[in-house]
Amino acid sequence: MNQRLIAAGITAATAAGLGIAVAAPAGAAPAADSSGTAMVSVFHGVPGLIVDVYANGKELIPDFKPGTLTSPMPLPAGSYDITIFKAGSSPKGTPAIEKKVDVPAGANATLAAHLTADGKPALDAFVNDVSKVPAGKARLTVRHVAAAPAVDVRAGGTPVFKDLENPKQASAVVDAGTVNADVVLAGTDKVAIGPASLKLAEGSNTVVYAWGSAADKNLALKVQTLTGMDSAPGGVNAGQAGLVDSGGQPVWLYAVGGVAAAGALLAGRRLAAGRR
Amino acid sequence: MRDRRRRLHLAVLAVCLAVVAAVAAVIALDRPGAPADFGPAPAAAGRPAPPQRTAPASPAAPAAPAGRFPVRVSEAPPPAADPPRPLVLAIPRLGVRAPVEAVGVGRDGQVAVPGNAEHVGWYRFGAAPGAAAGSAVVVGHVDSRTQGLGVLAALGSVREGDRVTVALADRRTLAYRVVSRRSYDKAAVPLARLFRRDGPPVLTLITCTAPFDPARGGYLRNLVVTAVRTGV
Structure with missing residues (x-):
């Protein structure tokens, strides 16, 4: 079951145990909810195994290589029996990984084939948070799908997410920009992956997968970028002094008019006085 | 005598x-009030629907969709490279020629307008001038307490058809033609339209305009000038 805990802009989410059970966040998926589709990406994070991916017995992705992430594809909403076989082997046999996944209409999700903490192949579905972020901000999500113990994720040397375990994810809304990130064993300074330069584009969700196997020394990062979560800024304050009057004319125009009026008055009075 | x-x-x-x-x-x-409006209001442009692969003919059976699946192993494309940034904005008829700074948002969530009133700011999170889609927004002060009139005070005198140019870092100069000017109460500025990132490409110039009421935070309206590309 998915759980999403939102506290002060930080979301800690648990990967699905039985599939995607949470509807996409409100206003999320650009995919038409009405047409009953979901946007689904697939990530292959099991090192050393080229596979064919089947959904309900039909081949979905042939020759899927480790470290590959597909573009989001629209899938009809529904329940899928996902089976993954070693590439080229008969789909009649015993799959390397098998899992039933519910894909609700309007959801945006990533299926991740990966290793469990103790190194066994598994499949998990992660809901991608594609809700809006404020102007100037970006969402950063980290998913632990590696055969490794709990980790801390640091940006610029400071822990951003602590004690993240396989197969969980953590997410936060941060300033857009480039951060230098690394992954350390939880509570230590022992770097497991990285450092890597991550470009957190404004209005996007940068999803980082920590994948591979600590024992096989092939831990790595894979980055997925989901866009379209941008918001307009709050406004434009581009003036201070009131030098432009209500007619869109500068104040000096009024000054000139005033001086001229005073001059006219003075000249008029002199003229009148001269007549006497 | x-x-x-x-x-x-x-x-x-x-x-x-x-x-x-x-x-x-x-x-x-x-x-009355701010400089007169002309031309059409800035257009809304909803996000284009993502490319949809049509589902099999039978829309029913949501429990177990059968039939073809969109088989596609396309690796997600890497993010696009940054576009060339704008360097100089000019409105020749009005004698405007302003260096362009790349600006973001301040702590208050508003666009960070350049402190130098002779400079303008390109909203770097939105479309860039020359991009295939979206509104490239350039902001500038109408005036400043310490520097007098700002460079975009000239927008009060802009006319339909005025030429606007933007020089880019890749040495190209883009030419635009003014098509509209609108003023909005600050509480009613159509920000989502002005800062849209898709739809037809336009250049959107934004400054402040009258009335001015220090008790209510200064200028009460925004002046928005929209220009479209005319070729180079």
Whole structure:
């Protein structure tokens, strides 16, 4: 079951145990909810195994290589029996990984084939948070799908997410920009992956997968970028002094008019006085 | 002697009255409020629907969709490279020529307008001038307490058809033509439209405009000028 805990802009989410059970966040998926589709990406994070991916017995992705992430594809909403076989082997046999996944209409999700903490192949579905972020901000999500113990994720040397375990994810809304990130064993300074330069584009969700196997020394990062979560800024304050009057004319125009009026008055009075 | 003085007073009177009349005419012609609107309101552009692969003919059976699946192993594309950034904005007829800074948002969530009133700011999170889609937004001060009138005070005098150019870092210069000017109460600025990232490409210039009320935070309206590409 998915759980999403939102506290002060930080979301800690648990990967699905039985599939995607949470509807996409409100206003999320650009995919038409009405047409009953979901946007689904697939990530292959099991090192050393080229596979064919089947959904309900039909081949979905042939020759899927480790470290590959597909573009989001629209899938009809529904329940899928996902089976993954070693590439080229008969789909009649015993799959390397098998899992039933519910894909609700309007959801945006990533299926991740990966290793469990103790190194066994598994499949998990992660809901991608594609809700809006404020102007100037970006969402950063980290998913632990590696055969490794709990980790801390640091940006610029400071822990951003602590004690993240396989197969969980953590997410936060941060300033857009480039951060230098690394992954350390939880509570230590022992770097497991990285450092890597991550470009957190404004209005996007940068999803980082920590994948591979600590024992096989092939831990790595894979980055997925989901866009379209941008918001307009709050406004434009581009003036201070009131030098432009209500007619869109500068104040000096009024000054000139005033001086001229005073001059006219003075000249008029002199003229009148001269007549006497 | 007396006649000469009389003639002098008459002349002064005439000049002063003429100036008063001219000022009054300029002010009267510009009423009411902010500079007059012209041209169409900035267009909304909803996000284009993502490419949809049509589901099999039978829309029913949501529990177990059968039939073809969109088989696609396309690796997600890497993010696009940054576009060339704008360097100089010019409106030749009005004598405007302003260096362009790349700006983001301040702590208050508003666009961070350049502190130098002679500079303008390109909203770097939105579309860039020259991008295939979206509104490239350039902001600038109408005035500043310490620097007097700002460079975009000239927008009050802009006319339909005025040429606007943007010089880019890749040495290209883009030419635009002014199509509209609108003023909005700050509480009612269509920000989502002005800062849209898709839809037809436009250049959107934003500054502040009258009325000015220090008790209510200064200028109460935004002036928005929209321009479209005319080729290079």
